[in-house]
C-alpha cells in the first residue's frame with residue numbers, strides 16, 4: 299500500500315486513543331496484526347422488513363471471503379433499510395435519510411473502502427448517494443432478482459399485480475385465489491423479477507461502472523451471485539490499492555452511458571430522479587434534458603416485463619447486461635469502471651444466448667425506447683413520460699381533465715358511478731410530489747375506474763407530480779415540476795380543463811388562459827400536511843423538486859473532505 303490508509307488515523311495511533319480504538323474491536327476476537335490491513339466496510343441493508351434484501355447476510359459473508367483472500371479486514375455494518383412493500387407513506391420519503399445514514403456511517407468510521415449491498419428499489423440510490431458524498435473506493439454488489447413466480451403453470455411476476463388489481467376492481471378474483479397467487483409469487487429471496495425499479499437500479503449501477511460486469515442480472519439465489527460478491531470483495535482491495543474512488547468512476551461519461559443503457563433495457567422512469575440525485579452528490583451537472591437528448595432515440599434491446607415478455611431470470615440466462623453493452627458499444631463512452639476498464643472493454647466477450655430476450659442493435663424490439671421530457675405551462679421545469687410503457691395512440695392526445703386533489707380523493711371517487719370520465723379524459727392527480735405527499739409516492743399510474751375497464755378501456759392519459767412503479771405501465775406523465783404543493787400550475791387544474799399532450803413535440807399544455815391561471819392562483823393555498831417535527835419536517839424544509847432529483851438542498855454538491863476531530 300503506497301498511500302497511508304485512512305483507517306490508520308484510528309488503528310495506527312499509540313497511547314490511550316490507539317488502545318481504545320483497537321481494544322474494543324478485539325472483543326470480537328480479532329488478532330492484533332489485522333489492524334494494519336485495509337479495512338473494508340460492508341454496508342448492509344439486510345432486514346426482515348425488506349424481503350428483497352433478506353439474503354444479504356449470506357451475501358456479506360461471501361464479500362468477506364473475497365476481502366480476506368485479498369489481504370483485507372472486512373467489517374460489516376448496518377444502515378437504514380428501505381422495504382418498498384411495507385413502508386408508509388413511501389420509501390422515497392426516506393431515500394435521503396438513508397443516504398445520510400450511509401454517508402455519516404462511512405465517514406465517521408475507520409473504513410478504507412466500501413462494498414455496498416444494494417437491492418430493493420431505494421437501497422441502491424440511497425447507498426450510492428451516501429457513499430458518493432464520502433468518495434472513498436466503493437463497489438456495489440446488486441442483490442439480484444427473485445426467481446420468477448409460477449401460478450397454475452404460468453409465470454407470475456410483479457407487473458401482474460396491476461392486472462390483478464384491475465381484476466379485483468371488476469370483481470373477477472376471490473380473496474382465496476389472491477392468497478394462493480401470493481404463495482406462488484414469492485418463490486425466493488431477491489428483488490422484483492421484472493425490469494422494475496430495483497432491476498433498473500442494478501442495471502444503472504453496472505452501466506455506471508459501479509459494479510463488476512454481469513452483476514445486475516444474476517438472480518439472488520443463484521450460486522454465482524455469491525461468486526460475484528466474493529470477486530467484489532477482492533476487487534475493492536485493488537480499488538483501495540489504486541485509490542480508485544467513487545468520483546473516478548462516476549464521471550459525466552459514466553452518467554451518459556447509463557442513460558443509453560437504461561433506454562436500451564426499458565428501465566423505469568424512477569431512473570431519472572435517482573440519477574439526478576446521484577449526479578448531484580458528485581458535482582456532475584446532469585439535467586433533465588440529458589435524459590431525452592442522450593437516451594430517447596436509443597432502441598429497445600431487451601424483451602423484459604413490464605414493457606416486454608420475459609423476466610430477470612431470462613435476462614441472465616440470455617447473457618445479461620454485458621450483451622446489451624456490447625451491442626451499444628458504438629454509443630458508449632470510454633470511462634473506467636470499478637476495475638479500471640471501461641464497461642465496453644468489460645463486455646467484449648459477451649455472447650447472446652437467446653435472441654427472443656436480447657436483440658441485436660440492428661434489429662431492436664422497438665425504436666426510440668428512452669424516456670422523454672415534456673415541457674409546457676403545466677410543467678415549466680419539466681415532466682417525464684416513458685413512451686415504451688405507453689399506448690402509441692395516446693402519445694398525441696387532447697382531453698378534458700378529471701381532477702383528483704390528492705390520493706385520498708382519488709381512492710374515494712375513482713369507482714363512483716358519478717365520476718364523469720370516458721376514454722378521452724385525462725386523469726390528473728395533485729399533491730403526489732416530493733413535498734405534497736410527502737415523498738413523491740408511486741401513485742402516478744392511477745388504476746383506471748371500473749366504468750372504463752367494463753368498456754374495455756385499459757389506458758388513458760394520466761398526469762401527476764408523483765412517480766410510477768417501474769413495474770407499471772400506461773400513458774402516464776410523471777414528476778411534474780414544479781409540483782402542485784408548491785403552487786405549480788398542476789395545482790390550478792380544474793375538472794373539464796383541456797389538456798394537450800404532444801410527446802413528439804415534447805409538450806404538455808393546460809389550455810387555460812394566463813389571466814385565468816393568475817386568478818386561480820390568487821385563491822390557491824398550499825396543503826396543510828400537519829407534520830411539524832422530526833425528519834419529515836427537515837425533509838419538507840429542504841427537499842428539492844423532481845427535476846433536481848428530489849435530494850435535500852444541503853446534500854447537493856461535490857463532496858468535501860470533512861476533517862474529523864478525535865472522539866476521546
Ligand code: FES
Nearest residue numbers: 350418489490496
Ligand atoms: Fe423490493 Fe420490488 S419491492 S424490488
